[in-house]
Amino acid sequence: MKNQPVLYDSLKTILHHMDANVRINMSIRMPSIRAIEKAVPLKMRCLSFSDTTVKINDVCYELNVYRDYPNGDVLPAGNDFDRFGFEIPFGSSPLLPGDVSFRNGDEQVVRTDTDELEERHQTKLARCKIILQFIAQQEPGVTLQWKDVWMDWMSDYVGITKKRLQGMENHAREKLKPFLCRRHNLPRPFNCYIQLSVKKNGEAKFLQRLTYTRKLYESVKQFNHILFANRPAIRVKNPVFIENHVYRIPVGFKMSANELTVRVLQIASIATMIEDVNRLRVSEGGNTENWWQHRFVKSAKELIIHDTLSAEESCLMLRTFESRIIRFHNLIPLTTEENCELIESWMSVKREVGSELWIGLDNKKRRKNVPKMMQSRMEVIRRDERNGAQSEASTVNKLQNRWQNRLEVFQKDQKDEKSVRLRSKSGTQIEICGEVCEDETMRHRLKVKIIEN
Structure with a gap:
């Protein structure tokens, strides 16, 4: 029985579902499929670099x-x-x-x-x-x-x-x-x-030995070029960025990320190689002016921020973001008035219906006072009093149908919580409600949602 060659389209489909390391090893050993392999988007769970290594999923390639x-x-x-x-x-x-x-x-x-x-x-x-x-x-x-x-x-x-x-x-x-x-x-x-080794499950295996005709950093650069150059799309579920290293990646290297955690000081470097990210977590780490103006930060679909910013900087930042969901916790406590200004600043930019702003608060009192002050600054459309299990089933059912099961804000500590629907002078309608969460860094928070524009 003769072996039948794999057709071009069939090979592309097979490569699309292969583990990234298997694909890379095939491409290295079989130059004839290298062009096809690089044309298929490369997907991986995890990717990280250091001065001498690149780790793809659970496999680490190291040059020494x-x-x-x-x-x-x-x-x-x-x-x-x-x-x-x-x-x-x-x-x-x-x-x-x-x-x-x-x-x-x-x-x-x-x-x-x-x-x-x-x-x-x-x-x-x-x-x-x-x-x-x-x-x-x-x-x-x-x-x-x-x-x-x-x-x-x-x-x-x-x-x-x-x-x-x-x-x-x-x-x-x-x-x-x-x-x-x-x-x-x-x-x-x-x-x-220079020796190239591969490490997996704590075991190292020798792959190749190179004469010392170029420096180690040049060899790392060449190796990463073989792995990643001329790829139209690299999709990583969870990239990891290690500080105090240089990433010797090819010119034009870009990747998209599903979830990414960064410190403020890393953003300028990361911005050069990230095309887009679904969920971005930003934590404090140095005074980097206007870090929120980087394109990939502004356009993240969901943005989670823990930082120490002034009220003025926080307002400017929230106006800049285009994310559908923003979860913001300022580690410097803001007053009730300043938190209201945050909400108004976020609303000053027209956003699609369903957009959400979550604000972390430092105590229960502000969780109750911010909605009250917002009612004095905007037109009240509706108030929903909530007393835990005493809420009428009919009201819950109506909200469930209206907000498509997005009732998670009432799952914890429902007692005495309120949902308030307000309308601004521009006609934008929002709903505000409070929540107690298990995260001690953001125990009290408010959820503001765009209901109508």
């Missing part, structure tokens, strides 16, 4: 530099090396076209080739030798005591085992070799190569 010594020892290093063998810190590597930096900007790049560091290694080596020599003399019949050789610096080495001291001695000696190579213009005392 290894040192290969003449005696046969092979040791992982992680960092790049210069021609004498000095480690090159990640923080000093340059940004390439397309790279996205999540470096904080205030971290210090620690050099490994300074005179002060050489002196420190020499001191440690000398001290380890002295203590190891003393230990070696502790043979039967020898009366030499610590007090006979004691120096103040020895207190730092009390309790350290002989094996550990030998390791410290070897480490100091190894760190001094690049200084010797630089002093005599010698090549580094080991060869390097």
Whole structure:
């Protein structure tokens, strides 16, 4: 029986339902299908990057530099090396076209080739030798005591085992070799190569070994280019963004996210690679002016915000957002008057019917006072008194039919809650009601919903 080739459309359908890692491995091993594979939208549950890794779902791909010594020892290093063998810190590597930096900007790049560091290694080596020599003399019949050789610096080495001291001695000696190579213009005392490994369920598997003809960050860039370049759509259910790393992604890399959690300081970097997001959670984390003006923030379908903003900034922010659902909790308590201004600011922009604004409040009193003040500022259309189980079934049924089962706001602590329907001067009608929720950071809150424009 002859094997029948898979038709183009059939292959696209098969690829569409495959796990992202299976697709990527097929594309690497079978160049003939690479163009078709990249034409099909790539979907994954989770995606994260670091300086040396990319994690797709539960599989992590990692590139590392290894040192290969003449005696046969092979040791992982992680960092790049210069021609004498000095480690090159990640923080000093340059940004390439397309790279996205999540470096904080205030971290210090620690050099490994300074005179002060050489002196420190020499001191440690000398001290380890002295203590190891003393230990070696502790043979039967020898009366030499610590007090006979004691120096103040020895207190730092009390309790350290002989094996550990030998390791410290070897480490100091190894760190001094690049200084010797630089002093005599010698090549580094080991060869390097880059290894690509894949990790899953705690187990690492070797995939490929590359000659050290380019720096590690350049190899990571090339690997990510193979995985993600020229893809029209990358859809991620839950991207994870790690701070203090550079994402070596291809030029033009874009993805859409179902749910995304970010800190304010990350938004400017994330905005360069996010096309759209369904649910966006933003938490405080540094003073970043007007972070809410980024396109992907304004257009998120559902927006959840925890931040410390002034009342004026909060009003400006709410006018900017286009999201259908906004859940806003200002960690700085606002007055009843300021919370009313938030609602009016949100209403000042025409929104589609069904749009919702949830405002977190710091106490029960404001949860009751804000609706009362709003009634004095707008025309009252209807008031619904609610007393938990005493609510008439007919009223509940009417609301259920009218609001299409969206009665979750009355599920907890229904006693003495009110639903108030109001109309602004522009004709927009809203419904306001309070709720007690289990989230202690937003225990009391109000829900404002556009009923009619």
